[in-house]
Amino acid sequence: MYATQATGPGGHVRKITVPELRARKGSTPIAMVTAYDYTMARLVDEAGVDMVLVGDSLGMVVQGLQNTIPVTLDEIAYHGRAVARGLARAHVVGDMPFMSYQVSAQQAVESAGKLMKDGAFESVKLEGGTEVAEAAFRIVRAGIPVVGHVGLTPQSVHALGGFKVQGRGGDAAEKLLSDARALEQAGAFAIVLEAIPPDLAARVTDELTIPTIGIGAGNACDGQVLVCTDLLGMMRGHSPKFAKRYAQLGDAVVGAVREYVSEVQSREFPTQAHAYKPNAQPASHEKRTSETWKLDEPLPLDHWH
Ligand code: KIV
Numbered sequence: 001m002y003a004t005q006a007t008g009p010g011g012h013v014r015k016i017t018v019p020e021l022r023a024r025k026g027s028t029p030i031a032m033v034t035a036y037d038y039t040m041a042r043l044v045d046e047a048g049v050d051m052v053l054v055g056d057s058l059g060m061v062v063q064g065l066q067n068t069i070p071v072t073l074d075e076i077a078y079h080g081r082a083v084a085r086g087l088a089r090a091h092v093v094g095d096m097p098f099m100s101y102q103v104s105a106q107q108a109v110e111s112a113g114k115l116m117k118d119g120a121f122e123s124v125k126l127e128g129g130t131e132v133a134e135a136a137f138r139i140v141r142a143g144i145p146v147v148g149h150v151g152l153t154p155q156s157v158h159a160l161g162g163f164k165v166q167g168r169g170g171d172a173a174e175k176l177l178s179d180a181r182a183l184e185q186a187g188a189f190a191i192v193l194e195a196i197p198p199d200l201a202a203r204v205t206d207e208l209t210i211p212t213i214g215i216g217a218g219n220a221c222d223g224q225v226l227v228c229t230d231l232l233g234m235m236r237g238h239s240p241k242f243a244k245r246y247a248q249l250g251d252a253v254v255g256a257v258r259e260y261v262s263e264v265q266s267r268e269f270p271t272q273a274h275a276y277k278p279n280a281q282p283a284s285h286e287k288r289t290s291e292t293w294k295l296d297e298p299l300p301l302d303h304w305h
Contacts, residue, residue, distance in 0.1 A: 013088040018145045030223025041086025054080045056095040071097040080119030094121035098155040108135035127153035129179020133186040140187035148183035152195035167196040193217040216242030
């Protein structure tokens with residue numbers, strides 16, 4: 001079913017495992033990004049990320065929605081299959097969408113199982129603390145590795161009153177800490193800390209024995225995660241304070257496509273270099289075969305490297 005799994009630039013590359021990621025606690029920080037398709041997955045894998053999240057952020061990034069609430073299990077599974085084919089080394093995590101695990105522990109196990117079977121994931125992530133600890137425990141007991149997610153949990157955007165910093169003040173900080181502990185006790189192998197003060201993230205990181213992966217949570221965490229389109233500067237509107245842009249691909253895309261439009265209109269494109277030989281000058285047998293490729297085969301690796 002997952003026939004065209006990437007093998008990496010130099011031939012065979014070994015997948016990073018859950019025990020290896022767990023053992024990164026307190027050592028080299030874990031680099032995680034989101035991806036939603038095969039092309040991006042290949043690129044971020046080649047760049048050396050450790051974990052790739054098919055986040056329900058796809059609702060906003062891919063589907064143009066206001067929030068992540070409408071995203072479905074089938075949509076996460078669909079994008080998961082595409083991403084998994086592009087990863088030679090990085091571990092792939094599937095986000096459990098809103099209302100796929102909150103109803104009961106049984107529903108949570110069934111949804112996580114569907115993501116593993118239909119989505120080609122190697123672990124699942126769910127949002128929430130003590131209230132989802134039972135669900136997390138049952139999923140782990142079914143043999144499915146779990147990543148927790150506390151702090152700003154976007155599926156609760158309406159209950160939280162918007163996308164804003166969490167864990168401010170003593171009570172909120174204590175609650176967040178006990179939520180993180182509950183997930184650790186449930187068997188989560190890592191936990192995402194989103195949009196919380198850096199000193200609180202440092203305290204949670206210190207108290208837990210599993211890696212913390214921060215997003216807007218300072219640099220004391222055991223790893224970091226960013227949404228790929230934020231990292232690459234592809235979003236045109238507002239992006240959160242913590243989303244450092246490492247490139248300006250949005251500007252690059254608009255510039256390149258503007259040039260293309262202009263060249264199409266002026267007939268500068270295509271030149272002879274981008275056209276086949278005219279019938280008037282018959283091609284040799286060798287040339288004809290070089291004009292042929294098999295549509296049912298993946299592109300050769302040297303197309304990429
Ligand atoms: O859906 C997502 O992309 C996420 C990350 C922001 C952690 O949950």
